[in-house]
Amino acid sequence: MTDTWISRRACLGAGGGLAVVAVGGTLCAAPAPRDRLPSGDAFAPWTSFDDPSLAGTPFALVAAAVLAANPHDTQPWLFHVGDDAIDVHADVSRNLGAMDPYLREMHLGLGCAIENMALAGPPNGYAVRVAPVAGSVIGIEARDRPVLAATLALSPQPPGAADPLHRAIPHRHTNRYAYDRARGLDTNWMDAARRLGETDGVRVMFLEGAARDRLESAMIDATRSIVADAPMIADSDRWFRMTDAEIDAHRDGPTLAAAGLSFLQLAFARLFPVSAQTSHAAWLAQTRDTQLATAPVLGLIAARDRYDRPATIAAGRCWQRLHLDATLNGVALQPINQPIEMIDRERQTGRGDAFAQRIAELTGPDWQATFGFRAGVCARGGVASPRRRLADVLVA
Numbered sequence: 001m002t003d004t005w006i007s008r009r010a011c012l013g014a015g016g017g018l019a020v021v022a023v024g025g026t027l028c029a030a031p032a033p034r035d036r037l038p039s040g041d042a043f044a045p046w047t048s049f050d051d052p053s054l055a056g057t058p059f060a061l062v063a064a065a066v067l068a069a070n071p072h073d074t075q076p077w078l079f080h081v082g083d084d085a086i087d088v089h090a091d092v093s094r095n096l097g098a099m100d101p102y103l104r105e106m107h108l109g110l111g112c113a114i115e116n117m118a119l120a121g122p123p124n125g126y127a128v129r130v131a132p133v134a135g136s137v138i139g140i141e142a143r144d145r146p147v148l149a150a151t152l153a154l155s156p157q158p159p160g161a162a163d164p165l166h167r168a169i170p171h172r173h174t175n176r177y178a179y180d181r182a183r184g185l186d187t188n189w190m191d192a193a194r195r196l197g198e199t200d201g202v203r204v205m206f207l208e209g210a211a212r213d214r215l216e217s218a219m220i221d222a223t224r225s226i227v228a229d230a231p232m233i234a235d236s237d238r239w240f241r242m243t244d245a246e247i248d249a250h251r252d253g254p255t256l257a258a259a260g261l262s263f264l265q266l267a268f269a270r271l272f273p274v275s276a277q278t279s280h281a282a283w284l285a286q287t288r289d290t291q292l293a294t295a296p297v298l299g300l301i302a303a304r305d306r307y308d309r310p311a312t313i314a315a316g317r318c319w320q321r322l323h324l325d326a327t328l329n330g331v332a333l334q335p336i337n338q339p340i341e342m343i344d345r346e347r348q349t350g351r352g353d354a355f356a357q358r359i360a361e362l363t364g365p366d367w368q369a370t371f372g373f374r375a376g377v378c379a380r381g382g383v384a385s386p387r388r389r390l391a392d393v394l395v396a
């Protein structure tokens with residue numbers, strides 16, 4: 001697969017092309033990282049985001065939704081578009097099994113999509129009011145039919161100015177490369193990021209010093225635990241798309257190109273497929289020795305109850321906003337959710353609550369982390385992931 005390099009500066013246009021990044025305490029004009037868009041129709045949704053034929057219709061909101069972050073690129077969403085509302089359904093058939101036994105991560109991903117829709121409303125002539133379904137994700141038993149997660153009420157209004165985050169939607173990509181550990185993040189940016197979820201009962205926490213190191217250990221230990229848990233790692237592996245043919249057929253799932261591999265590692269992985277055991281060992285090594293070792297900052301997003309459905313959607317919205325804001329400010333982000341996935345898994349299997357306790361020591365007893373991530377500055381931009389067509393995610 002060939003990669004097309006698109007200059008973000010060119011994409012954002014005169015209105016806001018120059019990413020302003022605040023690094024090491026001083027604001028400076030960053031060399032704009034560039035989007036990497038692999039070729040193939042599975043990546044077309046990234047360029048049809050502002051398709052003029054959708055402008056001013058509710059479908060423009062769905063075109064924004066499908067570009068959201070989501071667990072393992074499962075794209076677990078279905079949209080019912082009505083005259084004055086869009087229903088967002090969890091496509092529970094696209095669940096991650098033992099990696100997400102309570103559909104908590106699925107609902108985080110739906111929250112990410114909902115945030116993109118809320119941002120796409122005003123420039124397309126809609127005020128958007130989000131009403132999430134109440135209750136706990138633990139009560140959702142269905143795995144064979146869509147489950148309503150939220151309704152977005154749309155009120156027509158004259159098209160208004162877009163939130164600056166809106167223009168970052170097609171440029172936001174998870175960045176799994178090595179970061180520059182020597183370049184810390186600007187404290188003003190971090191302070192603003194901490195406030196992102198404030199009004200929705202969600203907290204963004206950045207961990208530094210000893211707390212950062214404890215989170216790093218939990219992330220490494222959780223990765224080991226997942227590799228050792230046969231059902232978990234199998235449920236994770238089945239979403240990986242190793243070849244162009246698989247990407248074209250499925251238009252979803254993690255790809256080699258987006259895995260953060262060096263040029264040589266990527267070439268080797270494409271030429272010489274390895275055993276599952278070798279690839280799991282490589283994932284652990286990459287998490288520990290590259291992704292965590294080079295991350296100046298680790299973070300958590302927490303809610304009062306990590307299984308509450310509205311709180312989970314609010315936490316997903318918060319992550320999407322954080323990532324869009326980071327994209328505009330030259331900050332690279334990657335979720336690292338293994339510890340929280342292990343909290344769910346220990347609960348599901350009755351194997352105790354060791355990971356829940358380790359993470360609670362970092363958040364305090366009043367908050368429950370539902371999302372972990374690393375942040376930093378990276379010389380390379382993240383690589384786009386495949387997306388399904390609009391027609392695949394619309395329901396009658």
Ligand SMILES: Cc1cc2nc3c(=O)[nH]c(=O)nc-3n(C[C@H](O)[C@H](O)[C@H](O)COP(=O)(O)O)c2cc1C
Pocket residue numbers: 067068069070071072073105106108109112172173174175176253254334335336337338382383384385
């Ligand atoms: C709830 C959730 C959990 C995620 N967990 C991880 C993770 O543990 N490791 C990782 O590399 N990416 C993780 N991601 C990122 C997704 O893999 C990514 O959003 C998806 O593949 C689509 O790619 P994109 O974000 O570049 O569009 C997570 C995203 C979400 C929303």
